[in-house]
Amino acid sequence: MALVPSNGQLDAQVELYRNAFGVVKAMALKSVVDLRIADAIAHHGGAATLAQVAVELTLHPSKIPYLRRLMRMLIVCGVFTVQHPAVGATDEPVYTLTPLSRLLVGSSNLVPFMSMLLHPTIVTPFLGIGQWFQNELPPDQCCVFKQTHGESFWELTGHDTAFDAAFNEAMVSDSNFIMDIIIKEHGEVFQRISSLVDVAGGLGGAAQAISKAFPEVKCSVLDLGHVVAKAPSGTLVLYVTGDMFESVPPANAVLLKIV
Numbered sequence: 001m002a003l004v005p006s007n008g009q010l011d012a013q014v015e016l017y018r019n020a021f022g023v024v025k026a027m028a029l030k031s032v033v034d035l036r037i038a039d040a041i042a043h044h045g046g047a048a049t050l051a052q053v054a055v056e057l058t059l060h061p062s063k064i065p066y067l068r069r070l071m072r073m074l075i076v077c078g079v080f081t082v083q084h085p086a087v088g089a090t091d092e093p094v095y096t097l098t099p100l101s102r103l104l105v106g107s108s109n110l111v112p113f114m115s116m117l118l119h120p121t122i123v124t125p126f127l128g129i130g131q132w133f134q135n136e137l138p139p140d141q142c143c144v145f146k147q148t149h150g151e152s153f154w155e156l157t158g159h160d161t162a163f164d165a166a167f168n169e170a171m172v173s174d175s176n177f178i179m180d181i182i183i184k185e186h187g188e189v190f191q192r193i194s195s196l197v198d199v200a201g202g203l204g205g206a207a208q209a210i211s212k213a214f215p216e217v218k219c220s221v222l223d224l225g226h227v228v229a230k231a232p233s234g235t236l237v238l239y240v241t242g243d244m245f246e247s248v249p250p251a252n253a254v255l256l257k258i259v
C-alpha cells in the first residue's frame with residue numbers, strides 16, 4: 001500500500017493533544033502541592049527513592065507504580081529530576097528537587113499561592129468559558145466566575161472565611177517571595193520616596209516587606225473591609241478600608257501588585 005504524506009497532520013495532532021493534555025500538567029502539579037511531595041524529598045536531604053517518598057507521604061505501597069507515573073510526568077514538567085542507577089546496579093532511581101520544586105519547600109515557599117491557583121473554586125469557572133460566550137448574561141453576571149459561582153470573586157471572599165483566609169495567605173506567600181527579590185535587587189526605588197500606598201494590598205505582605213526594609217517610608221494598605229479586619233496589628237503599616245474605584249489615600253507612590 002502506498003504511503004500518503006500526512007502534510008503535517010501528525011505534527012498538528014501532536015500539538016493539538018499536547019495543548020489539551022496541558023490540564024494534566026496543572027493537575028500533576030496540584031498533586032505535588034496537595035501531597036507535599038517536594039517536602040518529602042527535601043526531608044530526605046533533597047534526594048529520595050519512590051519507596052522513601054511513599055513512606056514519607058504515608059501512601060499505600062500499592063500506589064507506588066502510579067507514583068512512578070506521576071513522577072515521570074513531573075520530570076517532563078521540570079518539577080523533579082531522576083537519577084537512574086548505573087547499568088547492572090540494583091539500586092532504585094533517586095528523585096531530586098529542581099529550581100521549581102525548591103520554591104515549594106522552606107520558610108517562604110509558594111505552596112499557598114500554588115494551592116490557590118489550582119483551587120477548585122478558581123479552576124472550575126474555566127470549564128464554562130465556551131458557555132459564557134454563548135449566553136447573553138445580565139450585566140451583573142458578566143464574568144465567568146459569577147456564571148459558575150453565582151457571585152463575584154470578592155463577594156465570595158467576603159463571606160467564605162476559609163476561602164478568604166486561604167486566598168490572603170496565598171497572596172502573602174507571593175509577596176514574601178517576590179518582595180525579597182525586589183528589595184535586594186531594586187531597593188533603590190524605595191529610597192527616593194517618603195510614603196507609599198499599596199492599593200488593593202490584601203493583608204499587606206508587600207507593604208510590610210517595604211516598611212521593614214525602609215522604616216522611613218510611611219506605608220499604608222488600602223483594601224476591602226473584610227480584608228482589613230484581618231490585617232496584622234502592631235506594625236508601622238497603616239491599614240485603610242475603602243474602595244479603590246472611589247478614592248485612594250494620598251502618597252508619594254502607589255503600588256499595584258497583582259490587581
Ligand SMILES: C[S@@+](CC[C@H](N)C(=O)[O-])C[C@H]1O[C@@H](n2cnc3c(N)ncnc32)[C@H](O)[C@@H]1O
Nearest residue numbers: 171175200201202223224227242243244257258
Ligand atoms: C489579587 S489580590 C492582590 C493583593 C496584593 N496586592 C498582593 O499582591 O498580595 C487583590 C486584592 O484586591 C482587593 N480588592 C478587590 N476589590 C477592591 C476594591 N474595589 N477596592 C480595594 N481593594 C479591592 C481584594 O480584597 C484583594 O485583597
